[in-house]
Amino acid sequence: MKGTGLNGSSSLRRVDYKTGKVALQVDYPEDIFAESVTVFGDTIYQLSWQNNIVFVYRKDDFSLLQSHEYSREGWGLTNDGSQLIASDGSATLYFLDPQTLAERRRVTVKDALQPVRNLNDLEYVKGKVFANVYKSDKVAIINPENGVVENWLDLSELRTRMAAEHNGLELNGIMYDEEADRLFVTGKFWPNLFELRVAWSDRQ
Numbered sequence: 585m586k587g588t589g590l591n592g593s594s595s596l597r598r599v600d601y602k603t604g605k606v607a608l609q610v611d612y613p614e615d616i617f618a619e620s621v622t623v624f625g626d627t628i629y630q631l632s633w634q635n636n637i638v639f640v641y642r643k644d645d646f647s648l649l650q651s652h653e654y655s656r657e658g659w660g661l662t663n664d665g666s667q668l669i670a671s672d673g674s675a676t677l678y679f680l681d682p683q684t685l686a687e688r689r690r691v692t693v694k695d696a697l698q699p700v701r702n703l704n705d706l707e708y709v710k711g712k713v714f715a716n717v718y719k720s721d722k723v724a725i726i727n728p729e730n731g732v733v734e735n736w737l738d739l740s741e742l743r744t745r746m747a748a749e750h751n752g753l754e755l756n757g758i759m760y761d762e763e764a765d766r767l768f769v770t771g772k773f774w775p776n777l778f779e780l781r782v783a784w785s786d787r788q
Contacts (some may be wrong), residue, residue, distance in 0.1 A: 594618035596630055596646060597637075601768070601777055610646050614676040620661040620705055622668065624682055629668065631658025638685060652685045660706035660715065666673065669713060669728065671706055675699035677713060677731065691731035700724055700733060709767065715754050716769075723758060723769070737782065739769060746774050 594616050595788070598608040612618050617633040627649065628641040656678070660671035667688060668680040671741045679688045693700045696753040702718040712734065713726040721740035743755055752774035760767050767780045 585731065592632055595622065596628065598646070609650075610641070618659050619658045620688065622661045622663050623731065624663045624668065629661060629663075629682075631661050631670070632774050633658055654685060659704050659718075660703055662706040662708045662713065664728065669706060669708065671703040671715065673704070673718065677703065677706075677715075677726070679728075691728065691729035693731045693733060695724070695736075705758050707760045707767075709760045713759075714758050714760060714767075718756070719754055721755055723755070726786045734736055737780070742769070742778060743771060746771060746776075750775055 594612040595618065596610045597606050598605050609784055616635055616637075619631040619633050621628060621630045623643060626643050628643050628646070630639045630641070631654070632638070634657055636654050638654045638658065640649045640651065641647065656670070656672040657675045658670070661670050662681070662749070668685070670678045670680060672678070675693050676690050677693060678690050680686065681688055693703060700717060702720070703715045703724070704718040705716050707714045711728075713725045715726060716722070717724060721738060721743045723737040723739065725735040726732070727734055738753055747753070751773065753763050755769065755771045756769070757770035759778050767782055768777050769780060770777045
């Protein structure tokens with residue numbers, strides 16, 4: 585699943601990652617700036633940035649099931665199998681009830697006791713929350729229980745390459761294929777999706 589943003593070009597898409605071919609697509613009205621997507625069971629949740637709406641779709645055919653009012657900006661969204669995890673551009677992760685979007689708890693993300701702000705796109709990977717930090721070339725690997733950043737992925741070389749070759753902007757997309765244990769990243773106006781090989785170990 586893929587979400588695209590910007591007013592006038594926002595959509596939800598099912599895309600073949602090997603070919604880039606779009607198999608299914610829902611387009612939003614021009615006033616909706618769509619953001620992050622997560623698949624939760626048989627449903628898909630997609631945030632809007634400043635429209636204060638979360639859209640819920642049936643996974644198989646993209647039919648709209650419902651929309652929720654949402655009090656924060658929508659930046660990133662993922663889930664751990666039992667609850668949604670959202671970011672709003674601050675240093676906070678919000679853990680939400682998937683049925684009502686009511687807040688269950690929150691944590692402040694910190695590295696060396698300093699808050700890590702601008703948390704953007706999120707992905708839940710092997711018990712950790714991966715978050716790209718907006719306007720940076722880094723992905724934080726976060727313990728969701730206490731908000732501690734346990735490690736970082738530095739993708740500055742990849743972002744520099746995309747900027748030089750394709751006028752690509754900042755890193756802005758993380759995807760995890762749990763069945764095949766594959767991690768992918770992309771960015772704003774990047775024409776490519778990149779698979780990463782990561783050594784899975786906590787910071788010592």
